[in-house]
Amino acid sequence: xxxxxxxxxxxxxxxxxxxxxxxxxxxxxxxxxxxxxxxxxxxxxxxxxxxxxxxxxxxxxxxxxxxxxxxxxxxxxxxxxxxxxxxxxxxxxxxxxxxxxxxxxxxxxxxxxxxxxxxxxxxxxxxxxxxxxxxxxxxxxxxxxxxxxxxxxxxxxxxxxxxxxxxxxxxxxxxxxxxxxxxxxxxxxxxxxxxxxxxxxxxxxxxxxxxxxxxxxxxxxxxxxxxxxxxxxxxxxxxxxxxxxxxxxxxxxxxxxxxxxxxxxxxxxxxxxxxxxxxxxxxxxxxxxxxxxxxxxxxxxxxxxxxxxxx
Amino acid sequence: xxxxxxxxxxxxxxxxxxxxxxxxxxxxxxxxxxxxxxxxxxxxxxxxxxxxxxxxxxxxxxxxxxxxxxxxxxxxxxxxxxxxxxxxxxxxxxxxxxxxxxxxxxxxxxxxxxxxxxxxxxxxxxxxxxxxxxxxxxxxxxxxxxxxxxxxxxxxxxxxxxxxxxxxxxxxxxxxxxxxxxxxxxxxxxxxxxxxxxxxxxxxxxxxxxxxxxxxxxxxxxxxxxxxxxxxxxxxxxxxx
Numbered sequence: 001x002x003x004x005x006x007x008x009x010x011x012x013x014x015x016x017x018x019x020x021x022x023x024x025x026x027x028x029x030x031x032x033x034x035x036x037x038x039x040x041x042x043x044x045x046x047x048x049x050x051x052x053x054x055x056x057x058x059x060x061x062x063x064x065x066x067x068x069x070x071x072x073x074x075x076x077x078x079x080x081x082x083x084x085x086x087x088x089x090x091x092x093x094x095x096x097x098x099x100x101x102x103x104x105x106x107x108x109x110x111x112x113x114x115x116x117x118x119x120x121x122x123x124x125x126x127x128x129x130x131x132x133x134x135x136x137x138x139x140x141x142x143x144x145x146x147x148x149x150x151x152x153x154x155x156x157x158x159x160x161x162x163x164x165x166x167x168x169x170x171x172x173x174x175x176x177x178x179x180x181x182x183x184x185x186x187x188x189x190x191x192x193x194x195x196x197x198x199x200x201x202x203x204x205x206x207x208x209x210x211x212x213x214x215x216x217x218x219x220x221x222x223x224x225x226x227x228x229x230x231x232x233x234x235x236x237x238x239x240x241x242x243x244x245x246x247x248x249x250x251x252x253x254x255x256x257x258x259x260x261x262x263x264x265x266x267x268x269x270x271x272x273x274x275x276x277x278x279x280x281x282x283x284x285x286x287x288x289x290x291x292x293x294x295x296x297x298x299x300x301x302x303x304x305x306x307x308x309x310x311x
Numbered sequence: 312x313x314x315x316x317x318x319x320x321x322x323x324x325x326x327x328x329x330x331x332x333x334x335x336x337x338x339x340x341x342x343x344x345x346x347x348x349x350x351x352x353x354x355x356x357x358x359x360x361x362x363x364x365x366x367x368x369x370x371x372x373x374x375x376x377x378x379x380x381x382x383x384x385x386x387x388x389x390x391x392x393x394x395x396x397x398x399x400x401x402x403x404x405x406x407x408x409x410x411x412x413x414x415x416x417x418x419x420x421x422x423x424x425x426x427x428x429x430x431x432x433x434x435x436x437x438x439x440x441x442x443x444x445x446x447x448x449x450x451x452x453x454x455x456x457x458x459x460x461x462x463x464x465x466x467x468x469x470x471x472x473x474x475x476x477x478x479x480x481x482x483x484x485x486x487x488x489x490x491x492x493x494x495x496x497x498x499x500x501x502x503x504x505x506x507x508x509x510x511x512x513x514x515x516x517x518x519x520x521x522x523x524x525x526x527x528x529x530x531x532x533x534x535x536x537x538x539x540x541x542x543x544x545x546x547x548x549x550x551x552x
Contacts, residue, residue, distance in 0.1 A: 221407075250407075286404045289366055292388035293397045294418035294463060301389075304409065304417065311408030 003079075007032045007106070011075050014136030014167075016104045020073050027068070030075040031056050033083050037075075045072060045099070055086030055116075064124075065096040072099055076115070077106030081142075084114045095124035095154070103133040110171065111142040118148050125154035125182075131161045137168030141197050144172040155183040155211060163191040166310045170199035170228070177204070183211030183240075192221045192310045195228035195257070206235035209243035209272065216245040221309045224257035233262040238272025247276035250309055252283055254302070312380050313339040314467055314498050315363070315396075320374035322355075322362055322521075331372065332358045334521035340467065345489055345499040347512035347529055349536045355521045356502045357401060360469045363500070364398045365391050378467075392418065395466030401475055401502075403456040405444045411455055412439040415462045427458035430491050432484055457488050468492055469500045474508050486511055506533035 007030060008018045020026045021038055027045040030037040034055055041047040044066030049058035062068060078085050093099055107113050123129045137143050145165070153159045159179060170193060179187045189205045201224065207216035218234040236245035251259040263276035283305050291301035315338075322333040332355045340346045350356045361369040363376060365388045376383040383391060406414065415424035425435040431454040441447065443455060453473065460468050473485050489511050492499050501512055509515050515532035516523045525535050 284404065285367065286400070287406060289364075289388055290400065290404055291417060293364060293392050294459065295389055295392040295397075296418060297389050298387075305406065308406050308408030 003032050003035060004030075004037045006079050007037055007075065007077055010077055010079055010106045010108055010136070011104055013108065014104050014106045015134065016073070016075060021075070023070075026070045026073065028073040028075070029058055029060070031077075031085070031087070033078050033080070033085055042068070042070075044068060044097075047072075052088075055088060057088045059090045059092075061092045062094060062097040062099045062127075064094040066094075067098040068100070071102045074101060074103035075106070076103070076117075078113045078115065079106070079109060080113075081109050081111040082113060084116075086116045087118070089117060089119040091119065091121040091129070093121075093123045093127040093129045093157075096126045097124065098128040100130040101132065103131065105133060105135045105145070107143045108136060108138040108168075109140075110138055111140050113142060114144045114146070116146040116148075119150070121149060121151040121159070123151065123153045123157040123159045126156040127154065128158040129160070131159075133161070133163050135165040135167070137165065137171065139168055141169035141171045141199060143169070144174075145170075146174045147176070149177045151177065151179040153179060153181045153185040153187055156185065157182065158186045160186075160188040161190065163193075164310075166192055166194040169197055170195045170201055172200045174202045175204065178206040178208070179216070180208045180210055181214035181216055183213060185211055185214045187214075187216045189218045191219075193223075193230070194306070194310055195222070195224040195230060197226050197228065199224070199228040201228065201230040201232075203231070204233040204235070206237075207245060208237045208239060209245050209274075210239045211243070212240045213242035213244075214240060215243075218247045218249075220249045222250070222259065223252040223254075223306045223310060224259055225254035226257060227255070228257045229259075230257070231260045231262070233264065234276065235264040236266070236274045236276070238267040238269060238274045240269050241271030243269065243272035243274075245272075245274040247274075247278075249276075249278040249280075251280040252306055252309065253281060254283075313377075314342045314344075314379065315340040315500075316377040317363075318375050318377070320362065320376065321372045322358060322369065323372045325368065330521075332521050333362065333371075335374070336518075336522055338516060338523055338526075340498050340500055342466075343493065343496045343498055344514060345493060345501060345512040347501045347503060347509035347515040347532070348518055349503060349506070349509050349515060349532060350518035351504055354518045356504075356518055357471055359518070360398060360471050360500070360502060363469060364388055364396065392463075396469070397460055397463050397465040397467075398469040399453075399456045399460050399471060399473060401471040403452050405447070405452065407442065407444045409443050410439065411441050411443055414443045414455065415459050417459070419463050423462040423464075424458070427462040428455075430461055430487055431455070431458045432487070433458065454484070461488065461491055464495060465497055467498045467500065469502070471502045472504070473501070474503060474505055482507060506537055509533045509536075
C-alpha cells in the first residue's frame with residue numbers, strides 16, 4: 001500500500017472525509033512525515049508547499065475579498081511508530097477574504113514521534129479565518145506535539161480556532177498560540193484535551209487586544225486522569241480603549257492527575273476590561289447526583305460530564 | 312402498602328452538634344398519589360428530599376425508609392433511581408456540551424424528549440439542540456428539569472420547589488406536569504412553600520422544625536400553614552414560619 005493510501009486510510013479513521021481530497025473544487029494539503037502526499041489550490045486559494053531539508057514549508061494564501069465556499073482541508077501525520085514531522089506554515093488571509101480550515105493530525109501508531117508546527121498567520125482587515133484542528137493519536141502516548149502560532153488579526157478581522165485532542169493518548173503537548181488583535185477584531189481560541197496515563201498537557205494561549213474595541217476569548221477545557229499532568233496558561237491583555245477579553249478555563253481531574261491553571265489578565269488602558277474564570281477539581285458533586293438520579297452509575301455520570309466539556 | 316413509608320426518621324448532619332434537621336419524622340406516600348409537603352424555609356423540606364434520594368452526606372441517623380416495603384438503606388442514588396425514584400432539584404445544575412435532547416434521554420429511551428418538552432410548554436424544535444448550559448435562563452433550565460423527570464417515567468418523582476427561581480414557572484405549568492404524572496400513575500412528592508401550589512395535590516403535609524405537624528387534605532393543610540400555627544413549637548405560632 002502506498003504512503004498516500006496509508007495516510008488516506010488513517011485520515012478516514014480519524015474522522016476525515018478522504019473524498020474531499022479528490023474533489024477538484026476543494027483546496028487541500030496532505031503530508032506524511034516530511035513527504036508532501038497531495039495538495040490543491042482552487043480559484044482564490046494558493047497552496048504552495050515544498051519539502052525542505054528538515055521538514056515541510058507550506059504557504060497558504062486566500063486572495064483579497066475571496067470568500068471560500070468550501071473548507072480547506074489539511075491532513076498531517078506520521079504513520080510509523082517513530083518519526084519526526086516539522087512543518088513551517090505561513091497563512092495569509094488577505095483583506096476581506098474568508099476561509100475555514102479543517103485540519104486532521106494523525107499519529108495512530110506513534111511510539112516515538114515528534115510533530116512540530118511553526119505557524120505565522122496573518123488575517124487581514126475585515127478578513128475571517130476559522131481553523132479547526134483535530135488530533136488522532138494512538139494508544140501508546142509516544143507523541144510529542146508542539147504547535148506554535150503567531151497570529152496577527154487586522155482591523156475588523158476574525159480569527160477563531162478549535163484545537164481538539166481527545167482521542168487516544170496525548171503524549172506530550174506543548175501548545176503555544178499568541179494572537180494580536182487589531183481594531184474591532186474578534187479572536188476566539190478554544191482547546192479541548194483529554195489526558196490519560198502519563199500524558200503531559202501544556203497549553204499557553206495569549207491574546208493581545210491592541211486595537212480599539214478588540215474582542216478576545218480564550219476557552220480551555222481539559223480532563224485528565226491516571227497520572228496525567230496539565231498546565232493551562234491563558235493570557236489576555238487589554239491594551240486599547242474598549243478592548244474586552246475573557247479567559248475561561250475548566251479542568252476536571254481524576255485519579256492521581258494534577259492540574260494547574262494560570263490566568264494572566266492585564267489591562268494597560270483604563271477603557272479596556274478583561275475578566276477570567278477558572279475551575280479545577282474533581283467532577284462536580286451536584287452534577288453527579290443529578291445524573292445518578294437519572295439512573296446513571298457514577299462512572300457513566302463522569303463520562304457524560306467529561307464528554308460534555310470536551311465536546 | 313405505601314409506595315414510600317418513612318418511619319421515625321432522624322437526620323443530623325455528620326459531626327454536627329446542632330439539633331436534628333429531621334426529628335422523628337413519619338410520612339407515607341401512596342402509589343400514584345400527589346403529596347404536597349408544605350413548610351417555610353429551613354424546616355427540612357429539601358433535606359428530606361436528599362435523604363429519600365440517598366444523596367451523599369444525607370444518610371439517616373435513625374429510622375427507616377421503606378420503598379415498596381423494602382428498605383432503601385445502603386442504596387446509592389442511581390440504585391434508587393433504577394427502582395423508580397427520581398428528583399428535580401430546586402436549583403438544577405448546568406451541563407456543558409450536553410444537548411437538551413441528550414439530557415432528556417439519559418436513563419431512558421430516546422424519543423420521549425419531544426413530548427416531555429411540550430408538556431412543560433417548550434417547543435421541541437427550538438430547544439432539543441440547545442445545550443443544558445449557562446445559555447439557558449433559570450426558568451428554561453427548571454422546565455427542562457421537569458421535562459427530564461417526565462421523560463424518566465418514575466414511580467416516585469420528588470419535585471423540590473418547582474415554583475421557585477428567578478424566572479418562576481406558572482402554576483398552570485406545574486399543574487400540567489403534575490397531571491401528566493398522575494395520568495401515568497406516578498406518585499409525586501411536591502415540595503413547596505406556596506399554598507396555592509399545594510392545592511394541586513391529593514394529600515398534603517406540613518413540615519415544621521423537622522417534623523410533620525399535620526397531614527390531610529391540601530385545603531386543610533394549606534389553611535393550617537397559612538395561619539402560621541404550629542402545634543408542636545409552643546402551641547400558638549410556629550417559630551419557623
